[in-house]
Amino acid sequence: MARIAVIGAGMGAMAAAARLAVAGHRVTVYERAETYGGGVRRFERDGFGFDTGPGLLHLPAVYRDLFVKTGKEPLERCVGLTQVDPAxxxxFADGTAVSLPNASRAGVVDALDEALGKGAGERWAAFLNRARDAxxxxxxxxxxxxxxADVSVFxxxxxPALKTGLLRRTAATLAAVGRRELGDERLAALLDGYALAYGLDPATAPPSAAVLPYMEQTxxxxxxxxxxxxxxxxxxxxxxxxKVEFVFGTEVTGVVEKGGRAAGIELAGGEVVEADHVVAGAPVPALLRDRVVAWERQEEWPRFASEVxxxxxxxxxxxxxxREADAAHRTVVHSGDLAAELTTLAPGGPLAGPPTVVVLRPGDPALVPDGGHEAVTVTATVPAGEPMAPEDVWSGSPQWVEEFADRMVEAAEAAVPELRERLLWREVRxxxxxxxxxxxxxxxAPAFAGVEGALLPAANPAPLPGLYFAGGWAHPGGGLAxxxxxGALVAGLIVEGADFRGSQ
Structure with a gap:
């Protein structure tokens, strides 16, 4: 039985902890906050509840596998899971609207043809076939x-982007794929929206990000x-x-190295906790920035999605x-000025133009004080500075933060009738x-091939033996699934060692 110290209680770290405990190891999780979940949080006030991280789940098979492998109760006995329909x-900017059914390729084709004109569905289906190849x-x-070890393969x-134009060149970005292959500005905006939802700028995201709509619609x-x-x-x-132990309100300030490998962790009060393996579930940029892990030889450390x-x-x-009975659970209101929005996402760009927003209306009685109220979240992707910098431009200018929130709410009115007239209060995060x-x-963001490996996150085994990375900043990247x-990869590497070749 090995002693395993886990830094952080995010979803990836907890997934690893549960699997390692089942394998017979003694696992203790140290979390600097007073709760678990990482970015999966809830804001509550006056009987209302809101997810402040992800609001929907894709690839639920990942968590079904976790619950099957760690106990007798399957996932569906622990949480209520329902498919969202329409998905x-x-x-769109011209006022056109379309509802896409859940996990129905044929239904999506029919819906796009009806809303955008005959042929739109066929073009989208052909694009998804190429996305399936990717x-x-x-x-x-x-x-x-x-x-x-050699990631050049990625x-x-x-x-397989189509070759177009006199020079028969392929598109180099996801936005270019949309413009060249979909033949309709609204279809291109539909594709861009998938990138934006994952925090990617479609103008720089690789064509391989086409797997995002493929995964959702499949x-x-x-x-x-x-x-x-x-x-x-x-x-x-x-x-x-x-039997995983949790220690909340406890900051880890260092990984102890002994004999050329990780041998434990140091806590903020100076206490050293010995361990045979250390799993770091906190964001890799924060671990490096705060020198929780040594990085004097920077070239030894992997990339950690530095383009984000x-x-x-x-x-x-x-x-x-x-909430009206036929309301869509999720509505994406696409920006009327995509060029201005992409300028916003560029490094140093101003918050210009109306943003693309995702409006979630769950209709869940557990999230409202009674049936005469509704809880709605509106989300937009924004620039957030350098990963290694502790400074934050968002905390110093509350006026323009509120002005940007005003623009988000204005856009959300396309999804929620009489929104401003019904508003009791709002909370901006x-x-x-x-x-x-x-x-x-x-x-x-999730890991993607292409762009010379710039969107590959940190590998799960760190350069320091005995130290492993889990969570959204580690392979295979961001997103709940x-x-x-x-977590499954880290557990496999610790339990099976260097011979581990992946999940089955």
Whole structure:
């Protein structure tokens, strides 16, 4: 039985902890905050509840596998899971709207043809077929296997972009794929919206990000009863059932090195806790910035999604009046000025133009004081500074933060009838809140091949033997499902050692 110290109680770290405990190891989690879940949080006030991190679950099989492998109770006995249908409603700049059914390729084709004109669905279906090729080429090495020592294999983009123009060149970015291959500005905006939802600038995201709409429209979109925080509760309870120990309100200030490998952790009060392995579930940029792990020889440390510069602003809206019965759970209101929005996302860009917003209307009675009220969240992707910098531009200018929130609410009116007339109060959360809860202002993106490996996160085994990275800043990257996969990979590497070749 090995002693394992886990830094942070995020979803990836807890997933690793539960699996390691089942394997017979003694696992203790040290979390600087007073609660678990990392970025999967809930804001509550006056009987209203809001998910302030992710609001929907994709690839629920990741957490089904976690619960099967760590106990007798399957996931569905621990949380209520329902498919969201329609999966999403989209409102475009010209006022056109379309609702896309959940996990139905044929239904999506029909819906796009009806809303955008005949042929739109066929073009989108042809694009998804190419996205499927990219998924098939990258799924196992980028999601289910540890990163190899030589990551040059991921330098080439797996998306088979069409060759167009006189020079027969392929598109170099996701935005270019949309413009060249979809033949409709609204379809291109639909594709851009998937990148923005994951904190990616479509003008710089690689074509391989085409797997995002493919995953959603193939495997479906799910809601957890009580909100995504209920999933964090369930994972935490599973850890406790497997005898994982948690120490909250305790900051880890260093990883102890002995004999050329990780041998424990140092706490803020100076106490040293010995361990045979250390799992770092906190964001890798924060671990390096705060020198929790040594990095005198920077070239030895892996990339940690250093291209990510975006975070999220979330506006929680408490509304009087019941949600209409046929309201869409998720509506994406696309920006009327995409050029201005992409300028905003560029490093140092101003907050110009109306943002693309994602409006979530769960209709969950657990999130409202009674049936005569509604809880709505509105989210936008925004610039959030350098990953290694502790400074935060969002905390110093409350006036323009509120002005930006005003623009978000104005956009959300396309999804919520009479929104401003129904508004009781609102709470604005910015990258400053993300920093306070997780140690970084950014929200990590999933791992993608292409762009010379610039969007590959940290490998799970650190350069220091005995130290492992889990969570959204580690392979295979950001997103709730990806974080769960990272926990499975770390557990496999510790239990099976260097011979571990990935999840089965």
């Amino acid at each position: 999403s409603r989209h409102v 998924w098939d080429r990258s799924r196992r090495p980028l999601l289910e296997e540890p990163l190899p 330098s080439r983009d797996p998306y 495997f479906g979109t799910w809601y957890v009863g009580g909100g995504l925080r209920a999933l964090a509760d369930a994972v935490y309870e599973r850890c406790l059932a497997r 510069r975006t975070g999220r602003v979330t506006v929680c809206l408490a509304l009087r009046g019941a 910015t990258p400053a809140d993300t920093y306070r809860e997780t140690g970084t202002h950014q929200v990590p 990806h974080a769960g996969m990272s």
